[in-house]
Amino acid sequence: MKVEKVIWNENICTHSGNCVRSLPEVFMLKGDQFVINEQGADISRIRTVVENCPSGALNLVPVEGTTDH
Template sequence: MNENSNIKEYTNGEVTVLWEASKCTHSANCVKNLSEVFKPKEKPWVQMENSTSEKIVSTVAKCPSGALSIKK
């Protein structure tokens, strides 16, 4: 799944978020729901250490395009 490397992984040691840029529709749901983690103007733009795993998983589940997912 990660063979084309347009999928980025971000982890806090407990949960890993996958971001597939080519699927992203820039709805900004992630930013609106959890702006302390999802910061598109910063690098890295996903800052897992800024919230709980529970909140991150909940926000990722709201991604309408499927660009964000949780690694299982």
């Protein structure tokens, strides 16, 4: 099974808050830190939020050593 990890690029993030509002069980603010809990939701829901990030600051990348099988 291919495993994907969410990567956040803080340098291009516009802090619109779409991810936090859309999927708060995955994307959250703890104090002044942005936290991603990838186990908080199904990958298809996470993918939708990542694809709709207005700044493109969120991306899914394959985890090394995993496969498509």
